[in-house]
Amino acid sequence: MNPLENFESYHIRKILQELKTIGIDIMGENIPRIIEETSFDRRSQNHPDECPYYKTGKPCVSDVLDFNCFLCACPEFDSKKDEGGCRINHPLGKWHYPYLHSASGRVWDCSDCSIPHFPVYVEQYLIQNLEKLKKMQDEV
Numbered sequence: 642m643n644p645l646e647n648f649e650s651y652h653i654r655k656i657l658q659e660l661k662t663i664g665i666d667i668m669g670e671n672i673p674r675i676i677e678e679t680s681f682d683r684r685s686q687n688h689p690d691e692c693p694y695y696k697t698g699k700p701c702v703s704d705v706l707d708f709n710c711f712l713c714a715c716p717e718f719d720s721k722k723d724e725g726g727c728r729i730n731h732p733l734g735k736w737h738y739p740y741l742h743s744a745s746g747r748v749w750d751c752s753d754c755s756i757p758h759f760p761v762y763v764e765q766y767l768i769q770n771l772e773k774l775k776k777m778q779d780e781v
């Protein structure tokens with residue numbers, strides 16, 4: 642696994658484990674609780690060391706009501722490439738140059754994209770990936 646895939650894998654497993662610890666199983670009826678527990682505000686209180694932004698009180702991207710951290714590793718991000726990339730080529734993402742750690746000298750920069758932080762996007766993702774996430778939660 643490259644460092645991008647490592648982060649992706651770490652983040653989702655950590656979130657699923659946190660939910661499991663407080664008795665929230667991945668299932669359709671729990672989606673509102675999952676979204677609540679993975680909000681920026683809730684994770685800032687309960688897991689302050691998990692993100693440098695938690696201690697600042699402000700999320701990494703502004704202008705999102707009820708900012709959510711479940712998909713910090715955006716499912717549209719192409720982590721298989723060492724330069725990353727966006728599978729939907731979202732206009733809020735951009736290439737960043739120069740980047741010495743990829744062969745191409747560039748890396749995909751999502752720092753201005755708020756898409757995966759909207760609760761409605763997370764809800765949609767959960768509905769579409771419930772079985773896969775449930776299986777992952779059983780293994781953590």
Ligand code: SF4
Pocket residue numbers: 715716717718719726727728729730731733734735750751754755756757
């Ligand atoms: S640009 Fe936006 S949608 Fe695309 S991978 Fe980055 S965060 Fe996800």
